[in-house]
Amino acid sequence: MTDKTMDVFVKKTGGWAASQLEACTRCGLCAEACPYYLATGNPDYTPIWKVELLSRAYQQRFTLVGKVKTALGFNKPITDEEIKDWSMIDFNACSMCGKCAAVCPMGIEIPKLIGTVRAGVNAAGYAPEGLKSKAKAQDEFGSPNGDTVDAYKEWFASAKEKVGIDVPVDVKGAEILVVFTNLEISTKKSNLYDLAKILEAAGISWTTSLEARDAFNMGKIIGDGKLKKKLLMRIYNAAVELGVKKVLVTECGHGFVALRDDLPEVVGKALPFEVIHIAGLLPDLIAEGKIKVQAGKFANGKTYTFHDSCKIQRTGGYFEEPRDALKILVGESNLKDMASNREEGLCCGGGGGLRAIPEAKDNRMAAFKLKLHELEEVKADVVVSTCDNCQLQIKDGLNFYEVEDVEVKGLIEMVADALIV
Amino acid sequence: MTDETIYRHMQDEGVSRRDFLKMCGLVVGAMGMTKMPPLDASGLPASLNKVDKSTLNHVAEAMETKPRIPVIWLEFQDCTGCSEALTRANAPTLSNLVLNTLTIEHHEALSAAAGFQVEEAKQQAMKKYAGQYVLVVEGSIPTGEFAAYCSVGGRSAEEILKEAAAGAAAVIAVGSCASYGGLPAADPNPTQAVGVMDLIKDKPVVNIPGCPAIPEATVGVITHFAIFGTLPELDELHRPKTFYGTTVHDRCLRRPFYEAGKFALSFDDEGAKQGWCLYKLGCKGPTTHNSCATIRWDSGLSFPIQSNHPCLGCSEPNFWDGGGFYQGQSTPLEKPTLGTVGAAGAAGLAIGAGMAAAAKAKKEK
Amino acid sequence: MDWNATLEFARGPFFNFALIFFIAGMLYRIANVVFLGWNKDFAKPRASKGNGVVKSYLRGGLILPFFPREKKAFVNNPITFLAGGLFHLSLFVIIFLGAAHMLAWKSLLGFGWWTLPLPIVDFMAAVGIISMVALIINRFNHPVLKRLSGPAEFVNWLLVFLPMLTGYMMTHHMFFEYKVLFSLHMLSIDVLLIWLPLSRISHFVFYFFSRTIHGVEWGKRGAMP
Numbered sequence A: 001m002t003d004k005t006m007d008v009f010v011k012k013t014g015g016w017a018a019s020q021l022e023a024c025t026r027c028g029l030c031a032e033a034c035p036y037y038l039a040t041g042n043p044d045y046t047p048i049w050k051v052e053l054l055s056r057a058y059q060q061r062f063t064l065v066g067k068v069k070t071a072l073g074f075n076k077p078i079t080d081e082e083i084k085d086w087s088m089i090d091f092n093a094c095s096m097c098g099k100c101a102a103v104c105p106m107g108i109e110i111p112k113l114i115g116t117v118r119a120g121v122n123a124a125g126y127a128p129e130g131l132k133s134k135a136k137a138q139d140e141f142g143s144p145n146g147d148t149v150d151a152y153k154e155w156f157a158s159a160k161e162k163v164g165i166d167v168p169v170d171v172k173g174a175e176i177l178v179v180f181t182n183l184e185i186s187t188k189k190s191n192l193y194d195l196a197k198i199l200e201a202a203g204i205s206w207t208t209s210l211e212a213r214d215a216f217n218m219g220k221i222i223g224d225g226k227l228k229k230k231l232l233m234r235i236y237n238a239a240v241e242l243g244v245k246k247v248l249v250t251e252c253g254h255g256f257v258a259l260r261d262d263l264p265e266v267v268g269k270a271l272p273f274e275v276i277h278i279a280g281l282l283p284d285l286i287a288e289g290k291i292k293v294q295a296g297k298f299a300n301g302k303t304y305t306f307h308d309s310c311k312i313q314r315t316g317g318y319f320e321e322p323r324d325a326l327k328i329l330v331g332e333s334n335l336k337d338m339a340s341n342r343e344e345g346l347c348c349g350g351g352g353g354l355r356a357i358p359e360a361k362d363n364r365m366a367a368f369k370l371k372l373h374e375l376e377e378v379k380a381d382v383v384v385s386t387c388d389n390c391q392l393q394i395k396d397g398l399n400f401y402e403v404e405d406v407e408v409k410g411l412i413e414m415v416a417d418a419l420i421v
Numbered sequence B: 001m002t003d004e005t006i007y008r009h010m011q012d013e014g015v016s017r018r019d020f021l022k023m024c025g026l027v028v029g030a031m032g033m034t035k036m037p038p039l040d041a042s043g044l045p046a047s048l049n050k051v052d053k054s055t056l057n058h059v060a061e062a063m064e065t066k067p068r069i070p071v072i073w074l075e076f077q078d079c080t081g082c083s084e085a086l087t088r089a090n091a092p093t094l095s096n097l098v099l100n101t102l103t104i105e106h107h108e109a110l111s112a113a114a115g116f117q118v119e120e121a122k123q124q125a126m127k128k129y130a131g132q133y134v135l136v137v138e139g140s141i142p143t144g145e146f147a148a149y150c151s152v153g154g155r156s157a158e159e160i161l162k163e164a165a166a167g168a169a170a171v172i173a174v175g176s177c178a179s180y181g182g183l184p185a186a187d188p189n190p191t192q193a194v195g196v197m198d199l200i201k202d203k204p205v206v207n208i209p210g211c212p213a214i215p216e217a218t219v220g221v222i223t224h225f226a227i228f229g230t231l232p233e234l235d236e237l238h239r240p241k242t243f244y245g246t247t248v249h250d251r252c253l254r255r256p257f258y259e260a261g262k263f264a265l266s267f268d269d270e271g272a273k274q275g276w277c278l279y280k281l282g283c284k285g286p287t288t289h290n291s292c293a294t295i296r297w298d299s300g301l302s303f304p305i306q307s308n309h310p311c312l313g314c315s316e317p318n319f320w321d322g323g324g325f326y327q328g329q330s331t332p333l334e335k336p337t338l339g340t341v342g343a344a345g346a347a348g349l350a351i352g353a354g355m356a357a358a359a360k361a362k363k364e365k
Numbered sequence C: 001m002d003w004n005a006t007l008e009f010a011r012g013p014f015f016n017f018a019l020i021f022f023i024a025g026m027l028y029r030i031a032n033v034v035f036l037g038w039n040k041d042f043a044k045p046r047a048s049k050g051n052g053v054v055k056s057y058l059r060g061g062l063i064l065p066f067f068p069r070e071k072k073a074f075v076n077n078p079i080t081f082l083a084g085g086l087f088h089l090s091l092f093v094i095i096f097l098g099a100a101h102m103l104a105w106k107s108l109l110g111f112g113w114w115t116l117p118l119p120i121v122d123f124m125a126a127v128g129i130i131s132m133v134a135l136i137i138n139r140f141n142h143p144v145l146k147r148l149s150g151p152a153e154f155v156n157w158l159l160v161f162l163p164m165l166t167g168y169m170m171t172h173h174m175f176f177e178y179k180v181l182f183s184l185h186m187l188s189i190d191v192l193l194i195w196l197p198l199s200r201i202s203h204f205v206f207y208f209f210s211r212t213i214h215g216v217e218w219g220k221r222g223a224m225p
């Protein structure tokens, strides 16, 4: 098994990874960023320690000093036991939130390296069962929860009845291809209706696709390169076939980043379309006057705060856009930032596939406690997010800690509610 | 040993008691003495040793009772600079003391006689005072196949030195050449020259390095031995601690400027005119053990740093090869040439690139 | 021990060798990374990469020690931030603005520059030494640092600490003769030069890789406001 892990490590280590591994000074500051370390105090959760296996493999295979160290027995070969151990810290205690990269004085992109370790662990077959089964389901049915094409068809059709809109499916030449996630079909069907209302009101030509129906990418999460490519290509092919100019991801954070930042590498060329997120699109529509919203619709004396999602904000770069929209919707004075915000935002604790790993629940909840603390600090009544996974995690967490007076909202539903048609 | 005491001899020369005491004061100063060696070590009657006396009295008493000690002065690969310095020393009375009073039995440069006569005289003195005389050496000694490069009367310096040292009570190496080899030993040391202590292991050897040696130090050590019959306290390089215990930098008059970071950057800039520290002009003061900064030269008139020139470190071993005189002391003595850097750099690059390429090839398999 | 010979050796052939080894070693390290192959980036930038790189360096420089980008992280581990930052600052001041060191650079590079008065350099050296002591104590105590530290980390510390300590003692003529301390100072520097390319102290080169990459990636995504 260790051979497979080593193979992955060796294959994935190019100049990029090597330069990052070489740069670490072992200062330990990255730990102070990691919600899982901060919440548990477990030094094994230090971000760069999560990369230790890769770092050792790199030394053993790529550097002279490493080879000498290996020959002298200072750098021992990686064992199965260790791969299992690292599965516990790389999958169960990392949401790939990327905050460590912001804190590291050297600017090392630790999460990407953790992704490589995950791939190595997965290649050896030691990825958590919860993720493995979801990955298998997405491979087979196209959706990690097993939702089939028919389920999506049904969902798309239901919009007619709910909001009187014919959801366009596989319409060639549309401007925007909207890609949803399995989380919406299973827990937040209303997103489709709300978004349909908004897009119709803005007069945008849009379409959905039965092939490109789920932006979720279990391949990226579990570190299965083949699966990741397969899932990305589904969307790529559909978008190319339909000839759309933009692909809009509704909520899913990592799915969005996979499409925008990873897909070009997978296809080996620049994308013929733009990948955007509702966190950018909706505020733009408002700002450009394409849709009209009732200013101060939610200004009802409650305090709102915006949760910076790791993938959409810290990685995606949509810091100000959703805030601008929210300021209009809730009134500027009612929107308060949490202590850690924007690129310093604190992870909700449920990203990176953690919500699909039952054994990681303790870590997940412990990390959420930090978030809860920040929510309480600003005395937030409502927390708004542009990521459905974050919303679910925050709801889970609030339940777990029996906090009843905090509401969780998505930006789509708020804009739809305030829409003046 | 001559029968008369130093004082007696001086009286015969017409020196008054007052002048004698003055001279004792000078000797005390020259020896830089604050503490006296026990008198019994000098073979004096114990009765003299009882009362606590001032240093001056002590010296005066020693001179009054102590027999004169003969000095034999040999020159090898030298420039006679140390002798020159001595004859021009601060107090004429002092050099007079050494050159006349203490009986220099033999000095090649100063001797009136010449040729075989002087050799003859030396042999006689060595025989007469065997085991008692002080041997002073000036200049380095060529060795091995090059021994013949310095010969006197057909005999090599090494031979002469060994012969003379055999009967000496103590050997004093005056100047950097005699101490460490000095200029003749500078790279590539064509005569394989060495200092006295490299050849003479079975006698006490005192080094008074310097180029030239500070005459006061030379006089101080010789008088010390002449008066007390013992050598002053030495450091690990056989240098008398009184004169070599501190560095030039320790006592330098420009030291405050060093501390304040005010440096002359060239010999004619404002800093030089203001008397700022010469460190950046290559001053070796910080590693140079010598008394230039305290005793100074020419009757305490000045010393190089006072005269706006950096210390060359002339009293340190191998000072000729210790980097350029005007190059900062912190600079490396050897540095890679562009060629070596290029070659080594290319080798590093090649190994790195080679390993990377091999790794890449393996990866793509 | 013949300290004159030792000093000459440490300033002469040993230094020469160490410097050559250092240059070759660092070039090896860089080549080993650079020629490993880099993926081309095809993603369309959402914002300026250049802006990201500039900010990356500003932050990378300012994060230590006085303007921590992440306030919480600073509060949690102030020793590493403060002592680490002060240590680096003192290192730069001493190595580049100390008169003696500038002369060494001058002899190597052929040109010199302005230097700071000794008392300031001296003060910075004391700051650096104290910072290093704080850092090693922290490394022994902090759970994360204990986890991350192998023998190499302690060797790194020691080999950086020795030149600082001997340099400081030398300027103050402490305990030993100047020449002895000078020799030890030079020897420790030579050993450090040899150790550098073998260790993580070489981060002073890879810093520029990782910070540039960080700037490009975050800048391109518009995540570097």
Ligand code: SF4
Pocket: A033, A034, A035, A036, A046, A047, A050, A093, A094, A095, A096, A097, A098, A099, A100, A101, A110, A111, A114, A347
């Ligand atoms: S990406 Fe986030 S969760 Fe993962 S190690 Fe870094 S800080 Fe921790």
Ligand code: SF4
Pocket: A023, A024, A025, A026, A027, A028, A029, A030, A031, A047, A048, A103, A104, A105, A106, A107, A108, A110
């Ligand atoms: S913060 Fe960066 S340099 Fe420091 S230990 Fe973590 S990865 Fe290494």
Ligand code: SF4
Pocket: B248, B249, B250, B252, B253, B254, B255, B256, B258, B276, B277, B278, B279, B283, B284, B285, B286, B305, B310, B311
């Ligand atoms: S001039 Fe030379 S001896 Fe005097 S303080 Fe400067 S460096 Fe020291």
